[in-house]
Amino acid sequence: xxxxxxKLLEIxxxxxxLIPIAAMLxxxxxxxxxxxxxxxxxxxxxxxxILQSLADLxxxxxKEDWIPPxxxxxxxxxxxxxxxxxxxxSFAVIPFSPSIGVSDLNIGLLFFLAMASLSVYSVVLAGWAxxxxxxxxxSMRAAAQTVSYEVxxxxxxxxxxxxxxxxxxxxxxxxxxxxxxxxxxxLGFIIFLIAGxxxxxxxxxxxxxxxxxxxxxxxxxxxxxxxxxxxxGEYLSVTLISAMSxxxxxxxxxxxxxxxxxxxxLVWFILxxxxxxxxxxxxxxxxxxxxxxxxxxxxxxxxLPLALINLLVTAAFKLGGFYG
Amino acid sequence: xxxxxxxxxVSAAFDMIFSQLRTMGLVLKHTFTKADTVEYPEQKPYLAxxxxxxxxxxxxxxxxxxxxxxxxxxAACPVDCIALQQTIDDDGRKRADFFRINxxxxxxxxxxxxxxxxxxxQLTPDVELAEYDRQNLVYEKEHLLINGVxxxxxxxxxxxxxxxxxxNGERKAKGDAQQEKPPVDIKGLMP
Numbered sequence: 001x002x003x004x005x006x007k008l009l010e011i012x013x014x015x016x017x018l019i020p021i022a023a024m025l026x027x028x029x030x031x032x033x034x035x036x037x038x039x040x041x042x043x044x045x046x047x048x049x050i051l052q053s054l055a056d057l058x059x060x061x062x063k064e065d066w067i068p069p070x071x072x073x074x075x076x077x078x079x080x081x082x083x084x085x086x087x088x089x090s091f092a093v094i095p096f097s098p099s100i101g102v103s104d105l106n107i108g109l110l111f112f113l114a115m116a117s118l119s120v121y122s123v124v125l126a127g128w129a130x131x132x133x134x135x136x137x138x139s140m141r142a143a144a145q146t147v148s149y150e151v152x153x154x155x156x157x158x159x160x161x162x163x164x165x166x167x168x169x170x171x172x173x174x175x176x177x178x179x180x181x182x183x184x185x186x187l188g189f190i191i192f193l194i195a196g197x198x199x200x201x202x203x204x205x206x207x208x209x210x211x212x213x214x215x216x217x218x219x220x221x222x223x224x225x226x227x228x229x230x231x232x233g234e235y236l237s238v239t240l241i242s243a244m245s246x247x248x249x250x251x252x253x254x255x256x257x258x259x260x261x262x263x264x265x266l267v268w269f270i271l272x273x274x275x276x277x278x279x280x281x282x283x284x285x286x287x288x289x290x291x292x293x294x295x296x297x298x299x300x301x302x303x304l305p306l307a308l309i310n311l312l313v314t315a316a317f318k319l320g321g322f323y324g
Numbered sequence: 325x326x327x328x329x330x331x332x333x334v335s336a337a338f339d340m341i342f343s344q345l346r347t348m349g350l351v352l353k354h355t356f357t358k359a360d361t362v363e364y365p366e367q368k369p370y371l372a373x374x375x376x377x378x379x380x381x382x383x384x385x386x387x388x389x390x391x392x393x394x395x396x397x398x399a400a401c402p403v404d405c406i407a408l409q410q411t412i413d414d415d416g417r418k419r420a421d422f423f424r425i426n427x428x429x430x431x432x433x434x435x436x437x438x439x440x441x442x443x444x445x446q447l448t449p450d451v452e453l454a455e456y457d458r459q460n461l462v463y464e465k466e467h468l469l470i471n472g473v474x475x476x477x478x479x480x481x482x483x484x485x486x487x488x489x490x491x492n493g494e495r496k497a498k499g500d501a502q503q504e505k506p507p508v509d510i511k512g513l514m515p
Contacts, residue, residue, distance in 0.1 A: 036354045040361045286351035287344060302337075 011092075011102055018091060022235040023053040029235075029281050036285045063224040068130065071221060075129035080222065080229035083122030087236040090115040094243050095170040097253045097266040108169040109161065112244060113154050116199050120146040122233065123201075123208055123218045130221040138217025141292055142208035145198055148299040149205075152307035153195035159188040159314040160248050173252035180251040187310045189249040191303055196241035198299070201234060202280055204287040207295060242276030243269075374475075375449035376434045379425055381465065382446055382474035386492055389469065390444035390481055393420035397436035397445050405429035406436060415490040417482070423465040427453055442481040446474040 027042065027049065034041025043049040067073055093108035095101040105111050120143060127139020161167060163184060164175035172181075182189055198205040209217030216222075219230045246252060250272055253265035260268070290298065362369050371377070384390050393410030411421035436445050455461050473479070482489050488498050499506035 035359070036351050038354055038357055038360050040359045040363070282348055282352060286348045 007102070010100070014091065014096075014100075014102060015088060018088065018236060018239070019232065022232050022239060023057060024050075025235045025238065025277065026056065026231070027052045028277070029284070032278065032281045033285050036282070057228070060224060060228045065224040065226065068132075068221050070131045072129040072131065075125050076221075077226070079122050079126035079129060080219075080226045080233070081122075082125065083119055083233035084229045084236065086115045086119035086122065087233050087240055090240050091236075091243075093169055094240075094247060095173055095252060096269055097264070100266060101170065104168060104170050107167045109157060109167045109172070109248075112169075113150070113157075116153070117146070117150055119199075119233070119237070122230075126222070126230070127218040130218070132221055134214045134216070134220045135218050138208045138210070138214045138220070141210075142201065142218060144292075144296060145201075145205065145207060145299075148296055149195045149198040149303075152191055152299070152304045153199060155304070155307035155311055156188045156191035156195060157248055158311050159185045162311070162314050162318055169247050169252075173247055173254060176251040176254055180249060180254075182249045185249060185310075185314070187306060188314075189245065191307050191310065192248065193241075193245060194303060196245065197280070197283065198295075200237035200241050202238060203284040204289050205295060206289060207292055210289060212289075238277060238280050239273065242273045242280065245276055246272040371449035371451070373449060374447075375451075376432045376447040377449050377451040378427070378447070378453055379430065379432075379436065379463075379468065380446055380448055380470045380474065381420075381423060381444055381468045382470060382472060382476075384480040384482070385473055385478060386480060387471070388417070388482070388491075389419055390442045390479075391420050391423065392418040392442055392444070392481065393423075394418075394441060396439040396441060400435040400439035402433060402435060403429045403431055416487055417489045420465060423468060425463045425468060426461065427463060428458055428461040443474070443476045443479050444481075448474075 030052070031041040031043075031049065041049065042052040045051040045055045067076055090112050092102040093105050093111050095104075123142040123146075124139045127135040127137075127142070130136070160172060160181055163181060164172045166172055166175065201208050207217075208214075209219065211217075214220070219227060222230060246269065253269040254260070255265075255268050263271075381389065381391050391408075393408055395408065395410070398404075398406040398408060405426040406424070407426075408423040409421040410418055412418050432447065432451075434447050437447050440446075453461065480491075482491060482496070483502055484504075486498055486501055486504050489496055498504075
C-alpha cells in the first residue's frame with residue numbers, strides 16, 4: 001500500500017515537473033531563435049524574460065474557449081487531450097535515473113512506439129472535427145507523414161534492441177555501461193532522430209501545421225486552453241524524442257568515468273536532453289520546410305531502405321559475433 | 325551513362341546533406357554575434373534633426389507668431405488633420421484664431437511644412453505621441469505653439485513683407501521692409 005502511494009507521488013511529481021518544463025521550453029525556444037537570428041527574444045517579463053511562459057499562460061487562460069459552431073463538438077474537445085495524454089504516457093517508461101522512473105515495463109520501447117502512433121489520432125481527429133479546409137489538409141498531411149515515418153522509426157531502433165537484447169529501456173541504458181550505442185548504431189541514431197522530428201511535427205517537418213501555407217494546419221480552429229494543450233503536447237514530444245534519443249543511443253544517465261562522479265545521474269540525463277532540445281531549436285531556425293511529396297519520397301525511398309540496411313548489417317555483425 | 329547518373333545521385337545526396345549541415349553551422353555561429361535590437365524605451369535611437377515627428381508652430385525672432393493663418397498647410401494636408409481659422413488684429417497682423425492638429429490622423433508626411441510660406445509650421449524629431457485617450461491626440465494652438473524659431477533662426481515674415489504692422493511696439497509702415505522700395509507716389513509720376 002505504501003509502495004503504491006509512493007509510486008503515485010512519483011508520478012505526480014514527474015507530471016508536475018514535466019508540464020512547467022514544456023512551458024519553459026517555449027521561452028527557451030523563443031530566446032534561442034532570437035539569439036540565432038541576431039535578435040534578443042522575449043526579455044521583458046521577469047529576469048531574462050523567464051516568466052514569459054507564465055504571462056503567455058495567463059493570457060491564454062483568459063481567452064474565450066470557443067468551439068466553432070460548424071465543428072463536431074465532442075471530437076473537437078477530446079482531440080487535444082488525446083495528444084497531450086499520449087505524450088505524457090510515453091514518459092512513464094523513460095528511466096530518468098537509476099532510482100527514478102515510473103515503470104520498468106518489459107516492452108517499454110514498444111510502448112513508446114505505440115503511444116507515438118496513437119498521438120496521430122489527436123491530429124487527425126482535430127483536423128476532421130474542425131470541419132475546415134486548412135485543418136483537414138493539415139491533418140491529412142499529419143496522417144501520411146506519421147504513418148510513413150513511424151515505419152522506419154520502429155526499424156531504426158531495432159538495431160538497439162538487437163544489440164542489447166531487451167525492449168526494457170532501463171536495461172537498454174544499463175547495457176550501455178561499456179559504451180554508448182551511438183558508436184555502433186550511428187546510422188540508426190540519425191534515422192531515429194529524423195523520424196522523431198517528423199513524429200513531433202517540428203520544423204523542418206512541420207507540414208501539418210505549416211503556417212505559411214495552412215495558417216495553422218490542424219489546430220487552425222483551436223483557441224484558448226485547447227490550443228494550449230496542443231502546444232503542450234508539441235513541446236512535451238520534443239522533450240520525449242530528446243529523452244528517447246539519449247536513452248537509446250547516448251547511454252541515458254550514464255557518463256564515462258571521469259565525468260560520471262561530477263554530477264548526479266539525473267542531472268547528466270537532463271543535460272543530455274537539453275543538448276538535444278537545443279539541436280531541435282537550431283533545426284527550426286536554420287532549415288526550410290520541404291514540399292509534401294519530397295517529404296514522403298524522402299521517407300519511403302531513402303530512410304526506409306537505410307533503416308533496413310542498418311538493421312540487416314547489425315544483425316549480420318551480431319550473428320558473426322562481432323559484438324561478443 | 326547509367327553509372328554516371330547513379331554517381332550523380334549519390335554526390336547530389338551528399339551535397340544536400342553537406343548543405344544542410346553547413347546551414348546549421350552558419351546559424352550556430354550567430355550565437356556569438358551581437359543582437360541588432362535597440363531596446364527602445366531604455367535605449368533611444370538617434371533621430372536626425374530634420375526627422376519628421378510631432379508638429380509645432382514656431383515664432384519669429386521678435387517672439388511673435390509666424391503663422392498668418394493662410395490655410396495652405398490645411399489645403400496641402402493629405403489626411404485633412406489640420407483645421408484653422410484666420411483672424412486679423414487691429415494693427416494689420418494676421419494670426420490663426422484657432423489652430424488644431426489631430427495627431428490621431430496625422431501621418432507626419434511634412435507636406436504642411438513644405439507648403440508653409442512663413443516657416444511657421446515645422447516638424448520636430450519627437451515621435452513619442454502615444455496617449456491612452458484618443459481625444460488627447462487633438463492638439464490645440466496652445467499645445468502646438470513653442471517659444472522658439474525652429475529651424476530658421478533669422479527669418480521674420482513681417483520684416484520681409486510689405487504689410488504695415490507693429491513690430492516690437494514700433495510701427496513698420498509700407499516701404500520699410502527689407503528689400504522693399506518705398507511705395508510709388510502715383511501723383512508724382514504725372515507728366
